[in-house]
Every structure is written in C-alpha cells, then in structure tokens.
Amino acid sequence: MTETAQPRLPMAALISASLLSIGVGYASTAPYDAIIAIDALKIGHGDFALILTLASIVGVVASVALGWLSDRIGDRRLLMLVTALLGALGMGLMYWLRSPMAFVVAYCVILPFGNSAFSQTFAYARVYYDQTRPEDAEFRITVLRSIYAASWVMVPPLAGWIAAVYQVFDVYLLAAVAYVVCGAISLVMLADPATRVISAPPKPSPDGKGGIALPMLVGICGVLLINVAIKVSGTATPLAMVSHFGGNIGDVGIAAGIGAFLEIPLMLAWGLLGRRFRKHTLIAAGALIYALYQVLLTQASGVTEVFWLQIPRAVAIAVLMSVPISYMQEAIRGRVGLSTSLLDVTIVASGMLSAGIFGLVAAPGRYLELFWVAAALATCGALVLVVAHNVLQRQPAVQH
Numbered sequence: 001m002t003e004t005a006q007p008r009l010p011m012a013a014l015i016s017a018s019l020l021s022i023g024v025g026y027a028s029t030a031p032y033d034a035i036i037a038i039d040a041l042k043i044g045h046g047d048f049a050l051i052l053t054l055a056s057i058v059g060v061v062a063s064v065a066l067g068w069l070s071d072r073i074g075d076r077r078l079l080m081l082v083t084a085l086l087g088a089l090g091m092g093l094m095y096w097l098r099s100p101m102a103f104v105v106a107y108c109v110i111l112p113f114g115n116s117a118f119s120q121t122f123a124y125a126r127v128y129y130d131q132t133r134p135e136d137a138e139f140r141i142t143v144l145r146s147i148y149a150a151s152w153v154m155v156p157p158l159a160g161w162i163a164a165v166y167q168v169f170d171v172y173l174l175a176a177v178a179y180v181v182c183g184a185i186s187l188v189m190l191a192d193p194a195t196r197v198i199s200a201p202p203k204p205s206p207d208g209k210g211g212i213a214l215p216m217l218v219g220i221c222g223v224l225l226i227n228v229a230i231k232v233s234g235t236a237t238p239l240a241m242v243s244h245f246g247g248n249i250g251d252v253g254i255a256a257g258i259g260a261f262l263e264i265p266l267m268l269a270w271g272l273l274g275r276r277f278r279k280h281t282l283i284a285a286g287a288l289i290y291a292l293y294q295v296l297l298t299q300a301s302g303v304t305e306v307f308w309l310q311i312p313r314a315v316a317i318a319v320l321m322s323v324p325i326s327y328m329q330e331a332i333r334g335r336v337g338l339s340t341s342l343l344d345v346t347i348v349a350s351g352m353l354s355a356g357i358f359g360l361v362a363a364p365g366r367y368l369e370l371f372w373v374a375a376a377l378a379t380c381g382a383l384v385l386v387v388a389h390n391v392l393q394r395q396p397a398v399q400h
Contacts, residue, residue, distance in 0.1 A: 007194040015125050016147045018080070018185045022117050023151025024178035025087055028159045028171045029094075031256045033107075034235050035242065035249060040168050041100045049359030051104055052235075052351055059112035059348030066116045067123075067342070075196055076124045080117060081186035087114030088179035095172035112348065117182060118148075122325060127197045138326050142271030145322040149267060152260030160253025168249070215392045216330075219280055220346060222384030223324050226287045227350035229377035230320065232357055233294060236370035237306075243365055247303040255310055262314035263321070270319040279327040280389045286319035287382035294375035298368050 090110035129137035159171040241247040293312040
C-alpha cells in the first residue's frame with residue numbers, strides 16, 4: 001500500500017470475500033477427490049497415490065517459485081489474479097472433460113499453481129495489515145482464517161447434495177465459479193493503485209546469519225509430520241465413510257460441514273490463547289488432540305459416531321489450520337511471501353509423503369489402518385515441535 005493514499009475500496013471486506021471464494025473452491029472438491037478418482041474415474045489405488053505424489057512435487061516447485069516472486073514482484077495483486085484464474089482453469093477442465101487424463105492434467109499441472117491463491121492472498125493480507133494495523137495484524141490473520149473456514153460450513157454439504165442428486169463432477173463447476181469470483185476481486189483491487197502493497201526490504205539478521213534458524217527448521221519438520229497426518233486422514237476418511245461406516249457421499253459433506261461450523265469460533269478462541277502461549281505450544285497441543293481423534297475414529301462403528309467425533313477434530317483443526325500460518329510467516333524475517341510459501345511447501349510435501357503411505361497401506365476395505373498411522377504421525381510432530389523450541393532453542397532467540 002502506498003504511503004500517500006488510502007484505498008477507496010473496503011479492503012477488509014474484499015480480502016475476506018477473496019478468501020471465502022478460495023474456500024468455496026477448495027471445499028467444493030477436496031472432500032471428494034479420492035471418491036471421484038477411485039470410484040467415479042476408476043483410477044486404481046496405486047495410480048491415485050502416484051498422481052498425488054506428482055501433484056505434490058509440482059506443488060513444491062510452484063509454492064517456492066511463487067513465494068520468491070511474491071517478495072520481488074512489483075505488484076502482489078497480479079499473483080493473486082493469476083493463481084485464481086489457474087484455479088478456475090483446473091476446475092473447469094475437470095467439469096468439461098471428466099476423464100482420468102483431465103484429472104492428471106488438472107491436479108498435477110494446473111492446480112498446484114492455482115491452489116497457491118490461498119497463500120498468496122494471506123501473504124498480501126499479512127503485509128497489508130502489518131502496514132495499516134500492526135498492533136493487531138496477527139489476530140486479524142486468525143480472523144481471516146476463520147472466514148476461510150466459514151466456506152466449509154455450508155459448501156461440503158451443498159456439494160455433497162449436488163453430487164448425490166445430479167452428478168459428482170458438477171462440484172467442479174461450483175469450484176470454478178468460486179475461483180472466477182476470486183479473480184474478479186483481484187481485478188477490482190488492481191483498479192485502485194492505493195491497494196498495492198510493497199514489503200520492506202529484508203533486514204540483515206542481528207547475528208549476521210541469514211536463512212532459517214535451526215529450531216525453526218526442526219519445528220517446520222514437526223509441522224510437516226502433522227500435515228502428513230491430516231492428509232492421510234483426509235484421504236482415508238471419505239473412503240472409510242462409504243465403505244466402512246455405512247455412509248454415503250452426502251454424509252461426507254455433512255461431516256465436513258459439522259467440523260467447519262465448530263472450527264470458526266474455536267479458531268478465534270485459539271487466536272486469543274495465542275496472545276498468552278507460544279505458537280509451537282498451541283500447534284503441539286492441537287496435534288495431540290488430533291492424534292486422539294484418530295484413535296477414537298478407529299473405534300467408531302457408524303456414521304453417527306463419526307459425526308460426534310467432529311467435535312475433537314474441530315478443536316484440533318482450528319489450531320492446526322490457523323496458527324501455523326503465523327508460525328511460518330515468521331520463519332524468514334522480512335520475507336512474508338517466501339515465509340508463507342513454506343506453509344504451502346509443507347502442505348504439498350505432506351501430500352507427497354501421504355500419497356506414498358496411502359499407496360502402501362490402503363486397499364479396498366482397509367482404511368482404518370491409515371487412522372493409526374495418522375495418530376502416530378501427529379504425535380511425532382508434536383514431540384518434534386517441543387524438542388525444537390524447548391530443547392534446541394536454549395540460546396537467546398526470537399520466540400515462535
């Protein structure tokens with residue numbers, strides 16, 4: 001944002017609407033990816049795991065490249081626009097072609113870049129609020145994450161109803177429209193020069209060292225393990241809902257909606273706790289709660305019990321999907337875009353690792369074993385975070 005002019009646009013509303021649109025695009029399809037690939041397109045478990053692996057590799061490249069550009073390009077709004085349009089293109093391709101080849105092209109080539117609209121928008125929001133509301137910028141980021149989560153309250157049940165009543169591929173049309181709306185918001189922002197934000201140049205580290213400090217680097221590995229757990233469970237749960245718990249595709253959406261409804265106030269509560277506790281402590285606590293949820297999920301006997309278990313899941317996901325954003329943004333001081341891309345890197349890298357686990361463990365009727373794997377990974381991630389910041393970080397350093 002320029003120092004000589006204030007935006008004429010309602011920026012808080014536009015940023016919120018942009019993230020809400022991105023959430024609609026993601027929530028429309030994410031709960032059903034595995035079902036669409038395996039049940040609708042008849043892609044084998046091994047081939048689906050390979051697709052996820054390739055998508056993750058491209059995703060790592062896309063996240064790092066876009067994060068690097070985000071800190072150097074003259075206008076962050078351009079990256080927001082381009083990634084939103086790529087998201088619309090990938091979803092539109094799936095809606096029109098509805099084939100295994102379209103699935104591969106969309107998920108392995110286009111959507112790794114389109115999905116970065118999430119981190120690019122958050123990077124923009126972080127710089128904007130750092131410059132305009134530095135006293136509560138971090139809490140505003142938590143609020144934005146809650147707004148993003150609001151899309152998961154209504155959209156998965158709606159998408160599940162669309163898939164059940166019409167065709168499962170129709171959910172991609174809803175996602176494509178959502179990304180188009182996000183792109184339109186970016187265009188509106190481009191029309192106002194005062195909405196342009198420019199990061200301050202990176203400041204040299206006080207100790208003369210650059211890059212990521214060792215405790216933070218180890219902590220990021222802990223976050224990676226937690227994200228692998230979330231990915232493994234997220235892939236297995238819809239399949240287990242249909243094949244093991246006696247549910248249908250509509251129940252998948254209802255479960256996601258219940259969780260998202262609970263996550264919104266819980267995210268705000270975790271945000272308030274973030275003013276008293278260190279970020280890694282909150283993330284580790286959330287990971288242990290998520291591990292407990294996974295263990296309880298293996299003992300569930302029907303859809304109703306899975307619905308009830310969305311309560312502990314929501315408590316965990318509320319912190320695991322919000323606090324790591326601020327945690328990652330502090331990894332490389334003065335480089336918000338590149339630091340934010342680290343979150344994308346951990347997410348897509350976790351997708352690659354979870355794909356390998358899925359390929360090794362998953363089989364028709366054998367999805368409960370994946371919940372045990374997820375519980376172990378989440379527990380290990382929590383322990384790594386504690387070691388990183390309570391053991392390695394003994395010397396005076398900036399706390400995370």
